[in-house]
Amino acid sequence: MIRFWRQTRLFVLTTIVLAILLICHNPVPIAEAQPSTTPTTTNRSLLSVAYPNRALSASPAQLAPLPYGYGALAKAIDAETMKLHHDAHHASYVNNLNDALKQYPDLQKRSVESLLVDLNSVPENIRTKVRNNAGGHLNHTIFWQLMSPQGGGEPTGAIAQEIKQTFGSFDTFKKQFNAAGVARFGSGWVWLVRNPQNQLQIVTTANQDNPIMEGLYPILGNDVWEHAYYLKYRNRRAEYLDNWWNVVNWPQISRRSQLSSK
Numbered sequence: 001m002i003r004f005w006r007q008t009r010l011f012v013l014t015t016i017v018l019a020i021l022l023i024c025h026n027p028v029p030i031a032e033a034q035p036s037t038t039p040t041t042t043n044r045s046l047l048s049v050a051y052p053n054r055a056l057s058a059s060p061a062q063l064a065p066l067p068y069g070y071g072a073l074a075k076a077i078d079a080e081t082m083k084l085h086h087d088a089h090h091a092s093y094v095n096n097l098n099d100a101l102k103q104y105p106d107l108q109k110r111s112v113e114s115l116l117v118d119l120n121s122v123p124e125n126i127r128t129k130v131r132n133n134a135g136g137h138l139n140h141t142i143f144w145q146l147m148s149p150q151g152g153g154e155p156t157g158a159i160a161q162e163i164k165q166t167f168g169s170f171d172t173f174k175k176q177f178n179a180a181g182v183a184r185f186g187s188g189w190v191w192l193v194r195n196p197q198n199q200l201q202i203v204t205t206a207n208q209d210n211p212i213m214e215g216l217y218p219i220l221g222n223d224v225w226e227h228a229y230y231l232k233y234r235n236r237r238a239e240y241l242d243n244w245w246n247v248v249n250w251p252q253i254s255r256r257s258q259l260s261s262k
């Protein structure tokens with residue numbers, strides 16, 4: 001009997017020691033042991049939405065030149081508005097973002113998208129400044145690419161089919177998009193996004209928030225801040241939204257739509 005208890009005690013002690021050794025050694029790599037936290041919509045990462053092929057750098061943030069002249073979008077937006085919008089408003093988001101990050105080299109190494117999808121990792125004392133200005137920089141970087149002097153007309157190909165399937169027709173989509181833009185109270189944006197269920201959806205965001213902050217991939221977006229239209233359209237936001245379709249760059253939007261569903 002004594003021998004039995006000795007063997008049992010030895011077995012239990014050996015099991016405990018082996019368990020401790022296993023826990024300390026941890027043979028499973030940490031990267032594999034933890035679930036992925038990379039935000040995605042379907043299979044597409046939200047950490048690279050600024051350009052079709054790359055994310056937006058914050059080391060330092062830089063104001064890229066407009067891809068066309070100030071007066072090139074006159075079918076919808078006058079040259080003075082474009083100049084102020086890009087050279088003053090967008091430039092100030094870039095400068096303010098760099099100012100917010102100047103004491104934080106580790107944050108500068110991250111992309112603008114990565115800061116926005118994980119704002120809780122940004123120190124509280126600069127979080128609002130980063131939210132507003134990283135958002136402003138990202139939104140406007142996307143916005144300039146969504147317009148073209150050769151823009152307008154109707155989409156073709158897969159994006160056209162998907163818009164028709166989702167909204168019934170291109171006209172209905174435009175009406176719903178414009179109505180959402182008019183209804184956005186105060187300053188903000190109206191977007192066509194792809195949601196995690198791989199569906200197209202119209203959403204609006206306040207201030208300079210970007211849809212990636214809600215897990216949505218921005219395909220198409222219009223700026224409904226007054227600085228985007230007030231010089232020409234005064235308080236007539238609906239008229240601006242209506243005319244804006246004359247400069248919409250469908251090939252670029254089609255590319256973004258394809259990327260968002262990959």
Ligand SMILES: [Fe+2]
Pocket residue numbers: 085089140223225227228
């Ligand atoms: Fe703007």
